[in-house]
Amino acid sequence: MIERTPDTDLLDGFLDATRAAAAAVAGLIGGGDGMRIDGVAVDALRRALESLPVDGRVVVGEGEKDRAPMLFVGERFGTGAGPAIDLAVDPVDGTKLAASGKPDSVAVIAIAPRGAMFDIGPAYYLEKLVAAGGGRELSLAEPIAVTLDRLAARLGRPVEQLRVAVQDRPRNAATAQAVTAAGAELVSFMDGDVALSLRAAAADGDLDLLLGVGGAPEGILTAAAVRALGGWMTARFAPQSPEERARLVEAGTDLDREVPLDELCRDDAWLLLSAVTSTALAAGAELAEVRVEADGGVMVESVVVGPGSPLTRSRKRLDRDAPSGLPSPVR
Numbered sequence: 001m002i003e004r005t006p007d008t009d010l011l012d013g014f015l016d017a018t019r020a021a022a023a024a025v026a027g028l029i030g031g032g033d034g035m036r037i038d039g040v041a042v043d044a045l046r047r048a049l050e051s052l053p054v055d056g057r058v059v060v061g062e063g064e065k066d067r068a069p070m071l072f073v074g075e076r077f078g079t080g081a082g083p084a085i086d087l088a089v090d091p092v093d094g095t096k097l098a099a100s101g102k103p104d105s106v107a108v109i110a111i112a113p114r115g116a117m118f119d120i121g122p123a124y125y126l127e128k129l130v131a132a133g134g135g136r137e138l139s140l141a142e143p144i145a146v147t148l149d150r151l152a153a154r155l156g157r158p159v160e161q162l163r164v165a166v167q168d169r170p171r172n173a174a175t176a177q178a179v180t181a182a183g184a185e186l187v188s189f190m191d192g193d194v195a196l197s198l199r200a201a202a203a204d205g206d207l208d209l210l211l212g213v214g215g216a217p218e219g220i221l222t223a224a225a226v227r228a229l230g231g232w233m234t235a236r237f238a239p240q241s242p243e244e245r246a247r248l249v250e251a252g253t254d255l256d257r258e259v260p261l262d263e264l265c266r267d268d269a270w271l272l273l274s275a276v277t278s279t280a281l282a283a284g285a286e287l288a289e290v291r292v293e294a295d296g297g298v299m300v301e302s303v304v305v306g307p308g309s310p311l312t313r314s315r316k317r318l319d320r321d322a323p324s325g326l327p328s329p330v331r
Contacts, residue, residue, distance in 0.1 A: 010053070010082075011270065014111055015302055015314070017048035018274040021091050021107035022290045023298040023318050025276060029289065030101030037098050041091035041107060042070060046077070049087075054078035059117050060088035060110075060220045084114040088220045094192035098276045104192030105276040106287075110224035112269035117220050118259060122247035125171075126219040127238040130200045130210040135232025140258055144178035144211065151209060159183045165196045165210040171240060172212040179211070195279050197222040201231030202282035202311065213238045223264035225271035225305040233261045270306035282311060293317075 024044035025037045049056065056078035061071045071089050078085075087109055092098055094105030110117070120126070129140050129147070137150050152159045162184040166176045179186045187207060189196055193214045200210040201222075219235050226233040236258045239245035248255060273279075275287035287301040298318045303311055 011272070011304065011306075013048075013052045014109060014270075015272045015274070015304060017045050017052075018107040018109055018272050019300045019302060019316060019318060020044040020048040022274040022276050022300050025092065025098065026290045026292050026298055029098050029277060032099050034095040034099040037092055038070075038095050045089070045091045045107070045109075046071060049077040052078045053082040055080050055082060055084045057084075057086055057114070058089060059086045060120060060217045085111050086114055086117050087111055088117055088217065088224065090194070090217060090221060092276055093194045093218060093221070093273075094276070097191050101277065103278045104189070104195040104280065106192070106195055106273040106279055107276055108194055108221055108271065108273035110221045110269055110271045112224060112265065113267050116265060116267035116269060118223070118264045118266075120216045120220060121251045121253060122244070123216040123237050123239070123253070124244055125213050125238045125240050126216045126235040127213045128197075128210065128219050128222070128233065128235045130197045130222060130226060130231065130233045131208065132201055132203050132205060132229070132231045136260075138209075138232060138234070140234055140236055144175065145182045147211075148179070148182045148184050148209075155208065160185075162208045163187050163206065165189060165200060165207050166212045167191075167193055167214050169213070171238075175212045192279075193218050194221055194225075194273070195281070198225055198229075198305070198311070199280065199282055201226040201229045201233070203230070205282040206280075213240070220264060221271060223261060224269035227261060227265045227269060228271065228305045228307055229311075233264060235259050235264060268307045270304060272302070272304050274300050274302040281313075285311070285313065287313070 021041040021044045024040050028037050058071045058075040061073050089109045093108050098105040148159045160183045164179045164184045165187040166172050168188045168190050197210050199205040200207040237255050278289045279287040291299045301315050303313050
């Protein structure tokens with residue numbers, strides 16, 4: 001089991017894995033080839049995880065729903081000697097953003113003790129609600145207008161001053177419409193919902209709420225950070241095709257049940273991410289885009305979110321020719 005305060009070298013090793021993924025794709029940002037970005041990031045991340053002194057297991061992986069390269073659910077990593085750790089991973093959350101050179105693309109993983117993360121089974125999509133503070137009075141089962149009234153009352157502000165993030169997808173059109181109809185400010189975004197969720201979950205974030213249907217793997221990654229930040233999250237399955245619904249029904253999934261934060265992430269967990277493109281965080285902070293320097297080194301900015309260390313930022317230069325150096329950026 002992971003200790004309450006994991007070994008610093010071990011945490012650094014996991015953070016270096018996200019740095020490896022970000023550094024490897026630095027030369028591909030803005031090039032328009034999202035599939036290549038995913039493939040290069042997956043290869044770099046997999047290599048970086050191989051030598052960690054853990055009994056590691058991937059329990060949530062991103063890629064299958066998009067038919068993109070991925071680390072597979074059930075895949076083992078590490079030396080096998082060390083703590084039993086489960087991993088949720090998205091080698092590049094916001095692949096389209098990276099391919100087009102737009103902000104909020106990150107290489108991100110979450111780690112937790114074995115069995116701590118919710119099993120999403122064959123789900124590709126979850127409907128999610130993320131907010132700062134206790135928030136347990138907020139539920140997906142209630143009309144959005146009621147949810148916004150409850151949140152406004154707790155924050156001591158009128159609904160008109162609430163900022164609500166909703167991913168810009170046809171599946172979320174009704175949610176976006178309900179937010180604006182209630183009078184709140186709609187913050188629409190295309191991709192990168194892990195970064196947006198951090199801004200909603202942090203007490204000093206610039207968003208009050210995140211709502212809508214998004215990727216299920218990103219939901220578990222988000223839950224790890226929300227728990228560490230002391231925020232609130234609830235989710236429920238939201239299949240987007242007859243095939244996905246049939247798989248969930250066959251697996252015995254209750255599609256109507258809300259899954260609260262303490263089931264989404266049952267124990268202390270750590271979210272570790274490195275910026276691929278510039279990424280906004282809470283309190284106006286921002287991580288800079290990964291940068292290849294003149295001598296071939298790569299500068300990467302990162303964040304660790306964990307118990308007692310909310311949004312701890314770092315900046316590290318990766319030397320291409322160092323004996324333990326990480327992959328050179330692909331061009």
